[in-house]
């Protein structure tokens with residue numbers, strides 16, 4: 001699990017973080033500044049999604 005810090009939201013959702021630890025999940029998505037062009041998720045940091053696109 002050494003790559004935990006670099007895990008994207010997309011991967012977290014695969015592991016159901018939003019169900020297991022909603023607070024941790026919310027911390028990753030708010031305030032949303034980017035969204036993922038790959039899967040449509042929004043995130044607070046570009047590096048949290050696999051294909052970041054800035055929300056203007």
Ligand SMILES: [Zn+2]
Pocket residue numbers: 010036037038039040041049050051
């Ligand atoms: Zn994604």
